[in-house]
Amino acid sequence: MVSSITLKLINRRGTVSHEIALGLIALALAVAVFYVDAFTEIESAIAVLYVIVLLLAAEILTRIGTTLLAIVSIILTLFAYFYSHGFEENVPAQLRLAVSLAAITITCALILRNETARVGLIEANLHLRDSETRYRYIFEHSRIALWERDYSAVRSFLMSLKAEGVSDLKDYYRTNPGVIVACTGLIRTIAANDAAMELLGHMTDGLHSRTMRRYIAPDDDTFLDLMDAIFCGERHFEGKGNLITENGESRLVIMSMSFPEDPSAFNRVVVGMVDITQREMMQKALREAQDELARASRAATVGTLSASLAHELNQPLGAIVVNAQTLLRWLNREPPDLAAVRRSAERIIRDSQRASEIIHNTRSMLTQGDRTPEQVDLETLIEETRALMEHDFQRDMVEFDVSPAETPLAVKAIRIELQQVLINLVTNAVQAMRETAIDRRKILVSLGRKDDIFVSLSVRDFGPGISEEAMAKLFTPFFTTKPSGMGMGLSICRSTLEARGGQLIAGNHPEGGAIFEMIIPIEDDHDQH
Structure with a gap:
C-alpha cells in the first residue's frame, strides 16, 4: 500500500515537472520570436513560429488558455509588424503578416478541434469500459449458463464447404458424418460463467481444454442444426437438446445464440443455455395425470x-x-x-x-x-304426461291441475327430452307431498309465453318447499333429500334444458310449496346453428 502511494506521488511529481518544463520552453520561444520579429532586420514570416509555441503550450493549457495564447500571439505579431514597418504600404511584409496570422489562427482551430476529439474519445473509452464492466458482471453473475466461444474457425470451414459446391449441409452430413466431429474440434471456449460450470459439472481444469463434443448426447441433432444455421447465414439460433454432465447425467436444455453480421466478429459469440429438465419432467407428469384424469372422467361418465x-x-x-x-x-x-x-x-x-x-x-x-327437433304442442305434452302418471296420482291421491296459456303454444324441440324433464318434475312434486295433508296434495302446471324467444312451463307443488341448505346443492349430481333417491333427476333435467338453450329455475312459492320453471326456447338452439 505504501509503495503504491509512493509510486503515485513520484508519477505526479514527474508530470508536474514535465508541465513546468514545457511552459518555460514555450515562454522562452515566444519571447525569442517576438524579439526577432520586432527588433531585427530579418525580412521573413518569423511570427509563424508562434505555431510551435501553441503546440507546446497546448499540452498544459485548457481550451480557454489555448485560445487566449493564440490571441496574444496575434497581438504580438501585429505589434511587431507596425513597430517595424509602420503604416507604409509594403506588400511583401503584408503578405508575411497575413501568412503568420493565418497560421496562428488555423493552428489554434486545429488544436481546439483535436482537443474536442480527444475528450470525446476519452468519454467513449470510459463508456466502453463501463459497458464492458456491466457486461462482464452480468455474464459472471447470471443464473443462465453462458459461454463465450470462438466460432470463426468453424465458420471458415463451413464457408469453404459451400465454396466447394456443398449446398445442403444436412444432406452432406449423411454421407460424411465426420464433418460434425471436425466442426466440434474447431470451436474454442473463451470463457464460461459459474452457471455454465454448474450445468456441466464442476471441473478443476475448466472448460478451455475441453471439446464440447464430450458433453453432447450421441443421438442429439441439435449441434447439426446449429452448424446448419451458420452454414445458411442465419442471424439467430435456438434449439432444444440433451447434454451429458461430468457425472453422466442427461440434461435437457434450450440453447440460444445470436450471430454477428460481421464475419470477423465470430471470434466472440455468446451462447446461452437454460436447463429445462425439471420443467419437462413436470410436464410429463402433468400429461400422465391428465390421461389418468381422462380415464377417471370416462369411468365417471x-x-x-x-x-x-x-x-x-x-x-x-x-x-x-x-x-x-x-x-x-x-x-x-x-x-x-x-x-x-x-x-x-x-x-x-x-x-x-x-x-x-x-x-x-x-x-x-x-x-x-x-335427434331431429320437431314441433311440440306443450298442452298436448302436458296431457300425455298426466295420462302417463295417472296411476301415481291415484296412488298418492294427488290432484293435477293445468293452467293453460291464452293461445296454444308450440316449441321446436325433441319431444322425449321435454317429456322426461316434465315427468321428473311432476314425480318429485308427488313425492314431496307424501307427508302433506290429503286435501292439500295438489300439483299446478302453468303454461305461458315469457317473451318473443322463450315460453315458460312451471310445476308447483303444495309440499314443505325447499330448505336453504338444499337450495344451494339442488342441481348437484348425486345430491338428494330422499332416503332412496340417487340425486340425478334435477341435474339431468337442468343439463337437458341448458343443452338446448333453455333453463331450469327452482324456488319456493310465496304461498307455500316449491315451484320449478322450465324456460324453453321456441326455436331449438342447436337447430338455429
Whole structure:
C-alpha cells in the first residue's frame, strides 16, 4: 500500500515537472520570436513560429488558455509588424503578416478541434469500459449458463464447404458424418460463467481444454442444426437438446445464440443455455395425470349415464308392472273384463314405447346420433304426461291441475327430452307431498309465453318447499333429500334444458310449496346453428 502511494506521488511529481518544463520552453520561444520579429532586420514570416509555441503550450493549457495564447500571439505579431514597418504600404511584409496570422489562427482551430476529439474519445473509452464492466458482471453473475466461444474457425470451414459446391449441409452430413466431429474440434471456449460450470459439472481444469463434443448426447441433432444455421447465414439460433454432465447425467436444455453480421466478429459469440429438465419432467407428469384424469372422467361418465338411465327407466317400468298386475286381476275375474284388459294392455304398450324412447335417446347421446327437433304442442305434452302418471296420482291421491296459456303454444324441440324433464318434475312434486295433508296434495302446471324467444312451463307443488341448505346443492349430481333417491333427476333435467338453450329455475312459492320453471326456447338452439 505504501509503495503504491509512493509510486503515485513520484508519477505526479514527474508530470508536474514535465508541465513546468514545457511552459518555460514555450515562454522562452515566444519571447525569442517576438524579439526577432520586432527588433531585427530579418525580412521573413518569423511570427509563424508562434505555431510551435501553441503546440507546446497546448499540452498544459485548457481550451480557454489555448485560445487566449493564440490571441496574444496575434497581438504580438501585429505589434511587431507596425513597430517595424509602420503604416507604409509594403506588400511583401503584408503578405508575411497575413501568412503568420493565418497560421496562428488555423493552428489554434486545429488544436481546439483535436482537443474536442480527444475528450470525446476519452468519454467513449470510459463508456466502453463501463459497458464492458456491466457486461462482464452480468455474464459472471447470471443464473443462465453462458459461454463465450470462438466460432470463426468453424465458420471458415463451413464457408469453404459451400465454396466447394456443398449446398445442403444436412444432406452432406449423411454421407460424411465426420464433418460434425471436425466442426466440434474447431470451436474454442473463451470463457464460461459459474452457471455454465454448474450445468456441466464442476471441473478443476475448466472448460478451455475441453471439446464440447464430450458433453453432447450421441443421438442429439441439435449441434447439426446449429452448424446448419451458420452454414445458411442465419442471424439467430435456438434449439432444444440433451447434454451429458461430468457425472453422466442427461440434461435437457434450450440453447440460444445470436450471430454477428460481421464475419470477423465470430471470434466472440455468446451462447446461452437454460436447463429445462425439471420443467419437462413436470410436464410429463402433468400429461400422465391428465390421461389418468381422462380415464377417471370416462369411468365417471359411464357411471353417471348408468344412474341416469336407471332413474329415467324406473317410472315407465314401474308403470308396466302395475298395469300388468292390473291386467292379471281383470283376467282372473269371472267372466274376464276384456275391455279393462284391453285398456291395461294399451297402457303397457304406451309405457313400453316410452321406455324404448328413453333408451334410444340415451344411445343417441352416447353415439352423437342425430335427434331431429320437431314441433311440440306443450298442452298436448302436458296431457300425455298426466295420462302417463295417472296411476301415481291415484296412488298418492294427488290432484293435477293445468293452467293453460291464452293461445296454444308450440316449441321446436325433441319431444322425449321435454317429456322426461316434465315427468321428473311432476314425480318429485308427488313425492314431496307424501307427508302433506290429503286435501292439500295438489300439483299446478302453468303454461305461458315469457317473451318473443322463450315460453315458460312451471310445476308447483303444495309440499314443505325447499330448505336453504338444499337450495344451494339442488342441481348437484348425486345430491338428494330422499332416503332412496340417487340425486340425478334435477341435474339431468337442468343439463337437458341448458343443452338446448333453455333453463331450469327452482324456488319456493310465496304461498307455500316449491315451484320449478322450465324456460324453453321456441326455436331449438342447436337447430338455429
